[in-house]
Amino acid sequence: MTMHPRERRGSDGGSGRSRLQHARSGLWVPGRRPLPFDRREFLRRSAMTAIALPSAGAILAACGGDDATSNPSGSGSGTTWPQIDGIDLSRPDHPVQLPLKGEPIADGLSPERGPLKLYNYADYVNPDLIAAFEDEYDIEVDYTSFTEIDEAMTKMTSGGVDFDIFYPTIDRVAELVARELVQPLNKSYLPNLANVWTRLQSPFYDVGAQYTVPHTIWVDGIGWRSDKTDKLPTDYANPWDILWDSANRGKVWVLQDDRDTLALPLVRGGDLDVNTEDQAKLDSSLEELMKLVSDVNVKVGAESYVKVPEGQAPIHHTWSGDMLGAQSFLPDGVDASLLGFWHPEDGRQIIGNDSIAIPRAAKNPVLAHLWLNYVLDVDNSILNQTWIGYQAPLTAIDPDRLVADGLVVENLASAIVREADFDVGVQLMQLTPAGEKRWDTAWGTFNGG
């Protein structure tokens, strides 16, 4: 079971429309606090930043190496690369050009009249951004949300849906192509793809960006509320040990995500082979996780962006984007300075990005292309970030300015992801069916206590 940071955003009943309507009408949205500046001000600051500073990330990327490699089988370099339905499993050191199935739409077509149907995680697009798109193209956007990628994949494969836009995790892109559920993109509609980090303009999981454009980025780490815990990760020689410290019994949460959490003991021990299918490694990870059950009565959650600021989860293994989003969920009287996030300073960690694709069954493929281009616009990406917390991988957005611009409080600066982090970090990628089964089985055993 592969899950995604947005899965813990919770569901609003399967549709995001009501929430969107609230936002458009200017009504207060429960749980959301406005950021401490308005959109116009933020765009102004960001535009200045974009002009003033070149992309440090791109420079670092050019300088950095790539030791974040991982053999899919975890057993050294084999003679046959593992595949899924004839498509190689992609890895940073093994980029995969997906087979072209179907034809992209022709150039220069007029957009359809909509409504544009989005299928995405709950709360993963700023309602203001949607409203602006609706105004610009005089159409309606219908936002349907899902809570986990497996649920979404089941619906997508059922054949009974005609979404125009789908937000898959990158480990499912090959499967979507193999099943002929997505259509190739026509880049003539996507000039804003040039705004994306160079490496993600042609990512290793979809060389040439034939089917997807990138969405957001994050790293795995530990979030906390400092007034609810006696110790911080930095008090330990190995900061991950805070999760295993019996002194924190009852305070520790881990992610409700088999891949991130089962990989946690590996990363803690310095092993970045997080896409391993080696049973011995999984057994070892499981053994360590079971110690969390016995020693700290660990809890498994998917809402760290709510539970940490509210104090229910004092120490939470989580994603950086959730902690950035947590600024919007602080209860009255709780200051954002109480929030903290740690991730490995050396960058040897789990890191990731999300993607957007156009389903083959889309009834508004031209409009869908326009949406993709719209969200890759710098100003629009920033607008999106002000609401969802997660960063967009655009060269014009300087992560070093996010604190100065007031988007991120200083004590959460460590939750900001930089392009250079991708040089060292590892991504959770597609496993073989047999491997996925092993992960699922271990995850089930852990959940059974």
Next chain:
Amino acid sequence: MKTRVSLGRRARAEWREARPPRALWPVLALPGVGWLCVFFVVPFYAVIAIAAGGVDEFAEPVPEWNPLQWNGSLILDGFRGVLPGGDQSNAMQRTVQYVSLALFACYLIGYPVAYYVARLGGRRKGMLLLLLLAPFWISYLMRMLAWLNLLQTDGYVNDVAAVLPFVSPTNWLDGRWYTVVFGLVYGYLPFFVLPLYSALDRIDQRLIEASRDLGIGPIATFRRVTLPLSRQGLLAAGAITALPMFGDYYTQDLLSQSPSTSMIGNQINTFLRSGASKQTGAALVLVLSMFLAILMAYYLWSTNAASTEVR
């Protein structure tokens, strides 16, 4: 004599003419049978077909509809898994313990309530019944979410606990088994009380009066008359409550979220939501169904025996 025989024949003939045609009875059963087929038999067969089927190249289950082609190894693994030493034995053992405790609490709380409403409610019986039904107006989810707030460390429960001598403020939501059991009791108590009330309300008052007239005291009358006559109601209430409790997963999800309190329903949920282990989840559904079928068989046997005793 001849006349009487003649009248009898005529009466029988009239009754034959008046009664509905024989074919009507199966027709009346059709909606129920159809409902069961569409919403129980077919889905249940699909669960078996998935558990005993295969997977495609993406590890998604491919149901095998032909029983001759079924592969029962995963189902057998499911049964082995819940036995001592198996992967799911902790969750299964915990489920039995939690449900037993919750059921015991339901009996302790629910019986006096149902007894009071049915036997002593008097003119207020309707209002009391209405109050019993009131929780059904609010969804189970909402009621549990309300407790989530009440049980927080700075919630009202701890405010009360702070002034009571025998309890102290606690982090109730800290993955504690008794919070989960409490949630089960709270959530399912109305389901327990209603059938029990119905059974107690049907007890013939004259039997109790006869017992008292024969000089038996109130406690002995309760023990020797009321309690035996409420046995079927107790069994029905227990069955109606226990069956959904065994499959419950949301109570644990909301009030604990710790693997140390996971129930078998949580495990089924985990596997069915997974990418490659939906078959394991389906197998666990079958294991739980078999377990509950045994309990149901006992319930049916008990109620049948009780009916026989009454006759």
